[in-house]
Amino acid sequence: MDHYGTVTAAASALAYTPSASSYQLRQLAELLGVTLIEPSGRGVKLTPAARIILRHTAIMQAQWEAARSELAAAADEPSGQFTLCGFSTASTQLLPHAAAALRDRHPRLDVRLVQADPAECFELVEMGTADLALVMVTTDSPPLGDLRFDQQLLVDDPLDLVVPTSHPLASRERVTLADAAGESWIISRPESAYHHLTVAACVAAGFTPNLVHQADEWETGAAMVSQELGVTLVPRLGRLSSEWAVTRLRLSGEPVPARRIVAATRKGASSHPLVAETLALIRSRCTSLYSDPSGGISPAGPHTTEDGGDTTRDETA
Numbered sequence: 001m002d003h004y005g006t007v008t009a010a011a012s013a014l015a016y017t018p019s020a021s022s023y024q025l026r027q028l029a030e031l032l033g034v035t036l037i038e039p040s041g042r043g044v045k046l047t048p049a050a051r052i053i054l055r056h057t058a059i060m061q062a063q064w065e066a067a068r069s070e071l072a073a074a075a076d077e078p079s080g081q082f083t084l085c086g087f088s089t090a091s092t093q094l095l096p097h098a099a100a101a102l103r104d105r106h107p108r109l110d111v112r113l114v115q116a117d118p119a120e121c122f123e124l125v126e127m128g129t130a131d132l133a134l135v136m137v138t139t140d141s142p143p144l145g146d147l148r149f150d151q152q153l154l155v156d157d158p159l160d161l162v163v164p165t166s167h168p169l170a171s172r173e174r175v176t177l178a179d180a181a182g183e184s185w186i187i188s189r190p191e192s193a194y195h196h197l198t199v200a201a202c203v204a205a206g207f208t209p210n211l212v213h214q215a216d217e218w219e220t221g222a223a224m225v226s227q228e229l230g231v232t233l234v235p236r237l238g239r240l241s242s243e244w245a246v247t248r249l250r251l252s253g254e255p256v257p258a259r260r261i262v263a264a265t266r267k268g269a270s271s272h273p274l275v276a277e278t279l280a281l282i283r284s285r286c287t288s289l290y291s292d293p294s295g296g297i298s299p300a301g302p303h304t305t306e307d308g309g310d311t312t313r314d315e316t317a
Contacts, residue, residue, distance in 0.1 A: 006043060028053075058147035058267065065268030073273050079108035082274050085124050086134035089237045090261065091115040093289065094134060098281040102274070109274075118193065125149065125264055132275055134282070137260040138193040150270035152279070155286050156258040159201060159233040161249045162225050162240070169249065176253035181207035184230035188216045194259075198233050201257030222246050235259055237289070 008018045016024075029036045034049040046054070072078065082102070084095050091113065099111045114130060119140060121133035126148055134154065135141065144151050161180060163169050169179060181202075187209070188194045194216075202209040212230050215221040218240060221232040226244040234240065235258075240248065251257070263282070265275055 055147070061266070062147070062268035065266050066271065069269055069272040069275075073271075077108055078106045078274055081110045081112060083112045083114060083124075083130040084132050084134075084278065085114040085116050085121045085130040087118055087121065087136050088115060089235065090134040090136075093237050093239070094282050094285055097285045098278050101281050102278065105277075122149065122264060125266055128266070131265065131269070131272075132278055133264045135262055135264055136193060137262055139196065140193075141262075148267055149264050150267055151262045151264045152270065154261045154263045154279070154282065156260055157235045157237045158250070159198075159235055159257040159259070161231060161251055162222060162234050162246050163231045163249065164225055164228045165245045165247050166228070167231070167247070170247040172249075174252050175249045177201060177205040177251055177257060178207065178253070180231050181205070181209075183210070184212040185209040186213040186215050186221045186224050186230045186232040187211050189214050192216065197257070197259055201233065204255065204257070205253075219244075233257065 025036055032049075032053070035047050036050040036053070037044045038047050039045075084099060085091075086095050095113050099113055102109060102111045114124065116124060118135040118138055121130065121135045122142060124130035125133045136157075142149055142151075161169070161175060161177065163180075163183075169175050172179070185198075185202075187198050199209060199211075213224055215224060215232070218234050218238040221234065222240045222244040224230060225232055225246045234248065236250075240246065263279055265272070269275060
């Protein structure tokens with residue numbers, strides 16, 4: 001209820017009826033001899049006693065996960081189900097590679113993949129449906145200090161500027177995001193995290209983008225760019241088809257806009273050997289993609305090229 005806001009929403013997330021959840025709350029309150037919820041406006045809120053219980057419950061859950069991790073480390077061979085989840089591009093570029101490697105290394109392990117948006121990924125991990133999630137950090141993400149999760153910074157995925165091949169910027173040796181201030185922009189819908197990321201990047205560069213067209217898929221945006229309808233930003237992790245007559249530019253200047261990707265587990269589960277092995281595979285994959293001249297992602301940290309920040313082109317036609 002602390003996370004979902006109401007008894008009804010919390011019950012739905014747990015696949016319980018509201019009446020069953022209310023009954024369990026009453027039973028726990030009677031057992032402990034404290035009040036757990038109290039009226040607040042038209043609804044209810046948790047009492048200080050309830051928050052004490054939540055804090056200790058999180059500690060006990062973390063200890064349980066740590067015990068499971070220690071037992072797994074003592075086992076001869078990993079077995080059972082191990083589920084990875086992630087947002088769309090992570091599920092395309094990172095998770096399949098890791099899942100295939102785990103499958104080949106551990107025949108008794110049942111590796112499963114789930115594509116989900118960041119908010120759902122956190123829910124899947126918390127509920128135990130998934131063991132490890134790759135998520136893009138958004139304004140709605142749990143804070144790093146959230147007692148429910150262990151979150152590790154994985155990569156900063158820089159945003160590249162995509163322009164038509166005939167665009168004047170396509171021949172420039174150095175391009176900053178501010179150089180595209182006067183352009184028409186192709187951007188995802190307002191409710192998306194990527195919309196907010198793009199707008200925030202433009203504002204940080206000193207301008208408000210002229211938002212003309214909407215496209216939620218990188219390929220759709222690239223098709224629009226190829227017809228000279230505007231420009232767009234695409235994360236380095238996102239691949240574009242060679243079908244489109246566009247030039248992909250690695251931006252110079254500071255700060256280079258990027259989306260931050262973290263790996264999340266339940267609190268206490270980050271020491272699980274399968275989690276550690278999976279993250280090693282994913283980091284290796286990131287290094288491989290970053291070294292690919294046709295596009296890759298950068299390790300977490302500042303984004304500069306070897307010559308100090310000159311633009312790199314990736315032309316497709």
